[in-house]
Amino acid sequence: xxxxxxxxxxxxxxxxxxxxxxxxxxxxxxxxxxxxxxxxxxxxxxxxxxxxxxxxxxxxxxxxxxxxxxxxxxxxxxxxxxxxxxxxxxxxxxxxxxxxxxxxxxxxxxxxxxxxxxxxxxxxxxxxxxxxxxxxxxxxxxxxxxxxxxxxxxxxxxxxxxxxxxxxxxxxxxxxxxxxxxxxxxxxxxxxxxxxxxxxxxxxxxxxxxxxxxxxxxxxxxxxxxxxxxxxxxxxxxxxxxxxxxxxxxxxxxxxxxxxxxxxxxxxxxxxxxxxxxxxxxxxxxxxxxxxxxxxxxxxxxxxxxxxxxxxxxxxxxxxxxxxxxxxxxxxxxxxxxxxxxxxxxxxxxxxxxxxxxxxxxxxxxxxxxxxxxxxxxxxxxxxxxxxxxxxxxxxxxx
Amino acid sequence: xxxxxxxxxxxxxxxxxxxxxxxxxxxxxxxxxxxxxxxxxxxxxxxxxxxxxxxxxxxxxxxxxxxxxxxxxxxxxxxxxxxxxxxxxxxxxxxxxxxxxxxxxxxxxxxxxxxxxxxxxxxxxxxxxxxxxx
Numbered sequence: 001x002x003x004x005x006x007x008x009x010x011x012x013x014x015x016x017x018x019x020x021x022x023x024x025x026x027x028x029x030x031x032x033x034x035x036x037x038x039x040x041x042x043x044x045x046x047x048x049x050x051x052x053x054x055x056x057x058x059x060x061x062x063x064x065x066x067x068x069x070x071x072x073x074x075x076x077x078x079x080x081x082x083x084x085x086x087x088x089x090x091x092x093x094x095x096x097x098x099x100x101x102x103x104x105x106x107x108x109x110x111x112x113x114x115x116x117x118x119x120x121x122x123x124x125x126x127x128x129x130x131x132x133x134x135x136x137x138x139x140x141x142x143x144x145x146x147x148x149x150x151x152x153x154x155x156x157x158x159x160x161x162x163x164x165x166x167x168x169x170x171x172x173x174x175x176x177x178x179x180x181x182x183x184x185x186x187x188x189x190x191x192x193x194x195x196x197x198x199x200x201x202x203x204x205x206x207x208x209x210x211x212x213x214x215x216x217x218x219x220x221x222x223x224x225x226x227x228x229x230x231x232x233x234x235x236x237x238x239x240x241x242x243x244x245x246x247x248x249x250x251x252x253x254x255x256x257x258x259x260x261x262x263x264x265x266x267x268x269x270x271x272x273x274x275x276x277x278x279x280x281x282x283x284x285x286x287x288x289x290x291x292x293x294x295x296x297x298x299x300x301x302x303x304x305x306x307x308x309x310x311x312x313x314x315x316x317x318x319x320x321x322x323x324x325x326x327x328x329x330x331x332x333x334x335x336x337x338x339x340x341x342x343x344x345x346x347x348x349x350x351x352x353x354x355x356x357x358x359x360x361x362x363x364x365x366x367x368x369x370x371x372x373x374x375x376x377x378x379x380x381x382x383x384x385x386x387x388x389x390x391x392x393x394x395x396x397x398x399x
Numbered sequence: 400x401x402x403x404x405x406x407x408x409x410x411x412x413x414x415x416x417x418x419x420x421x422x423x424x425x426x427x428x429x430x431x432x433x434x435x436x437x438x439x440x441x442x443x444x445x446x447x448x449x450x451x452x453x454x455x456x457x458x459x460x461x462x463x464x465x466x467x468x469x470x471x472x473x474x475x476x477x478x479x480x481x482x483x484x485x486x487x488x489x490x491x492x493x494x495x496x497x498x499x500x501x502x503x504x505x506x507x508x509x510x511x512x513x514x515x516x517x518x519x520x521x522x523x524x525x526x527x528x529x530x531x532x533x
Contacts, residue, residue: 021406037406292407295407
């Protein structure tokens, strides 16, 4: 990893790492990770790399790791995908987490998203974040806001961004979470904004809070939040038995993208959906070329993303129930573990209707964690994809 | 020697204040061009250093845009008011003229002012041919 290289043309590279195709550069202005070819790296002043003698379809490391540092959480949301509650004896010590963070930095990771459970339930959470900065990683965090105080909010300047989980702007959050979490999240958000910390919110979408999306966007806009990340309801943890009754209805799934596009045009808050929503985006048939170029991609597990469990196990995605091994060995396991290969190679063995879909290489079959949980088959197509639903209906009709 | 190319952009990332969106899809740009949803083909611009913009700008055209001789360019809309208006940013304005996007600078300036967005450039980026001349 190379750091702080100036550039005579005005922009600058904060950090960069080599890849077989050239490299990934972390650009300061505008803020972006650019995947560039070998010639581009030469133009930036980087020397030839042995990696350039290789042809590899796999990145040298993830660009982002979701690091869950505890399973402890005081909120006990009924849809928690981690089944969080009490901490476990197997959770890593401060020093072990630092070793893991160090191994991520050595591998070339750019960003770490701390999560849990409730990460601030660990007294060393800020120490871990500061260590991330020390080794050149940008730490971000997702919190429910339960432990937020004015003092803690001030300390949160160490993070690149703090996202507070909030599943609706008002009452409906109770129907999602099983308790009234709005007041907790709202208080945290206001404290963070009071300290001018870059802040957003995460919202797990269900059929019950779907109609309240505009209210949440308006609320976020009023508070000056930078973004809302809408997360799909995943059948894992405590959410597993609730999946069928809480996931978006097929109609809501088809309407989601037009709804968000309409709202995005009226607000300064950036609206995101997680990569599991890709089938609900591509069913609207956007031009695939710019989508690919701008990384508007389906499942990025094992591509730019990896996860680490509170016990320090490395996996392709934080929703994934199995793992590749100890996260401290990320540099080795990223390339050697079949755990990642099955995510990366999913399109190679895609069944119909994905196989003949022109979005296969960017949609990547939607969310494999959802598919495996619902069908017991990791290779199955995403059951919420409208195209998959139509295909199954047609096949059923034809006997 | 051929000029270097950008192969892929993760625009969501901010090196100092990441938006935590490595695994997410950002509708801020999708709004403008991927679905052609912005007023029948609005154009916005991605961001990068002048040297990148000095390479040819990547262009994508949707059917309706092509008929109107407009280009749908790769772009990124940030919510920071870095550019109060095109007139105040001569370098950017020059780039826009060079691109000859078919979109009037005054339109863009109004968009920047009314929506309080930052509009910067990106390109070229992909193997797709520049369709400016079509």
